[in-house]
Amino acid sequence: MSLTEIIARRIAAEGPMPLSEYMALCLGHPRHGYYMTRDPLGARGDFTTAPEISQMFGEVIGLALAQAWLDRGSPDPFCLAELGPGRGTLMADILRATARVPGFHDAMRLVLVETSPQLRAAQARTLAGRRADWADSPDGLPDLPLFLVANEFFDALPIRQYHRTAEGWRERVIALDQGRLVAALSPPVPLGIDAPPGTVLETSPPGEAIAEALGARLVRHGGLALIIDYGEWEGTGDTFQAVSGHGFADPLERPGEADLTAHVQFGALAMAAADGAAAAGGRVAAGFREQGAWLAALGIGQRAAALARARPDAADAIADALERLTHPDQMGTLFKVLALTRAGDPAPPGLAEAAP
Ligand code: SAH
Numbered sequence: 001m002s003l004t005e006i007i008a009r010r011i012a013a014e015g016p017m018p019l020s021e022y023m024a025l026c027l028g029h030p031r032h033g034y035y036m037t038r039d040p041l042g043a044r045g046d047f048t049t050a051p052e053i054s055q056m057f058g059e060v061i062g063l064a065l066a067q068a069w070l071d072r073g074s075p076d077p078f079c080l081a082e083l084g085p086g087r088g089t090l091m092a093d094i095l096r097a098t099a100r101v102p103g104f105h106d107a108m109r110l111v112l113v114e115t116s117p118q119l120r121a122a123q124a125r126t127l128a129g130r131r132a133d134w135a136d137s138p139d140g141l142p143d144l145p146l147f148l149v150a151n152e153f154f155d156a157l158p159i160r161q162y163h164r165t166a167e168g169w170r171e172r173v174i175a176l177d178q179g180r181l182v183a184a185l186s187p188p189v190p191l192g193i194d195a196p197p198g199t200v201l202e203t204s205p206p207g208e209a210i211a212e213a214l215g216a217r218l219v220r221h222g223g224l225a226l227i228i229d230y231g232e233w234e235g236t237g238d239t240f241q242a243v244s245g246h247g248f249a250d251p252l253e254r255p256g257e258a259d260l261t262a263h264v265q266f267g268a269l270a271m272a273a274a275d276g277a278a279a280a281g282g283r284v285a286a287g288f289r290e291q292g293a294w295l296a297a298l299g300i301g302q303r304a305a306a307l308a309r310a311r312p313d314a315a316d317a318i319a320d321a322l323e324r325l326t327h328p329d330q331m332g333t334l335f336k337v338l339a340l341t342r343a344g345d346p347a348p349p350g351l352a353e354a355a356p
Contacts, residue, residue: 155264228335290335
């Protein structure tokens, strides 16, 4: 049975499903889910991420994590973790860049949080020879000081979407119309939020649950979590999208064949982390900055210059990659970093000057 049939049968039996359920099935269905069946990254895939553009991205992030580790007294042991590591490229670059930080690799326990068997295999290939553990969710991380990175992970988590209509708030659902999947709105639901008609609100319950867990872990064990993605501090309306073959696609057309994403609301994640921290009896500090300014503060310009000196033949490609990662017209301002750390701990590298 195809995923379209599976979804259609479920709707026929149980009624229209919230967008979050549709997204979860399209991305994570064990047999047909988008991430379960393929490696979506790279020129021949559906989208290209920062670590796939250039090694410089992971190198400066690796050094930032190592600096934060040193600033916190070089805890031994500690957990180096990544959420949604894709092909393992970012982690490979982090490990190469940190190899000469005294004690860092010896104290490190590497954990990759990944649900896709395909991508776990790709990560194992990329990190060949490294000792690493895999976990299905952040709940599987060890109780250790945590130095964590997540790039383009939170945008892939299911969202719920609410539309303010003349009748009140109605939730975006996927319904059946003469056997076809269609977008529809639920009957009015009480949200207890006032907003003008036409307003669209999005929430990511799984994203917020993960941020909450990270907040609690940071209070208990210390460390730093770097969340990098496209999005804004607050919601900006309807950001649900399907991406296929490096372009936008119809999210209902071929379930499981396109990447479904939404912009990340960093403020909601920071708030959830604060809730998790409070439940653990502490507080977190949140730094927030545009990717271009942050990478520049971490020294990506100097790294590009050094690479170009070592490889004059590749100077144009290096300059190109630097521009893609940092220029405002490219990934420099759409992408942001949210850095979470225990309140009172040293400011994360590249974010000292950014207001919490
Ligand atoms: N960070 C990588 C890949 C981004 S794609 C990069 O920057 O290139 C999103 C990644 O998150 C994939 O590895 C995907 O399999 C993983 N992923 C998506 N949903 C997940 C979930 N609910 N739990 C764990 N991993 C998930």
